[in-house]
Amino acid sequence: MSQSVWKEFIEPNKQYAANFGSKGELPLPPGRKLAIITCMDARINVYAELGIKEGDAHIIRNAGGSARDALRSVIISQRLLGTREIAIFHHTGCGMLTFTTDQLRKIVKDSDPTNPALKVVDEIDFLDFPEIEQSLKEDVKFLKENPLVLPGTEITGWVYEVETGQIKHIA
């Protein structure tokens, strides 16, 4: 099953630490006062795509790049660590387009039908969506209208194309 990929962290990390330079002196609050919300998708390299460097921005990632799922982190980012701008990215070819919450609940329960503990999956909203530009606009609206997000926060919405590496400003 598992291939213990963690064993392959060691050597690259030694090289990274050996060339760490002055990064150890970076402060806790993000220097560019920015929080980015994007998907956990394996093809997304946030730093390289956007020219972000260590110390610049909070990076929140979850299945789909959901703003709802990110709300706890956004509040901490703004109220305790001084960020004042949010950029939300959804992307083409997203796994969230391939299923519904009901289907995934069934997959989990059917994986071991004799296990009653799996029924707890019925309490999880998997926040799937059928189309990315619409979901992006809804997420921007969700944060703009949320009373727990600081008034005056600049919030933008973007699509990242996994086929080309390009970003598009949508909202």
Place this chain on the structure above:
Amino acid sequence: MSQSVWKEFIEPNKQYAANFGSKGELPLPPGRKLAIITCMDARINVYAELGIKEGDAHIIRNAGGSARDALRSVIISQRLLGTREIAIFHHTGCGMLTFTTDQLRKIVKDSDPTNPALKVVDEIDFLDFPEIEQSLKEDVKFLKENPLVLPGTEITGWVYEVETGQIKHIA
């Protein structure tokens, strides 16, 4: 307030897309069947620290690197996209060590005492923790014992040192 940092995404992204190579052909499921959970902290560059490349691993990031907060994403990662290993990272100098949920709720409500809409913050558990190795062990345990996580998943726990760039295998 905001400095429109998003305007600075455009040029680096053009360069990234111009050198995209064959990355546009990467499949949706992570090639190394790995999911990484880590903090949103601005100083954390997951790709560089661990030698990860586009297509390798799901990367889930939230305030603190909380496994509880990541559960929705982990289930999607495993059940729909084939990951079979999870590595959780907490880090030194984490913002989660600097406050309690009660304190943050008070900060939010005190920011506009006449606004009753802010009382909804009392429903949010901010998942703060007082110490990183203990919180890491609890998060590893949480996933190992969770019935919704696939049996047999290899789950490891790590501390990342923001002062040195080094990782340490803890659990």
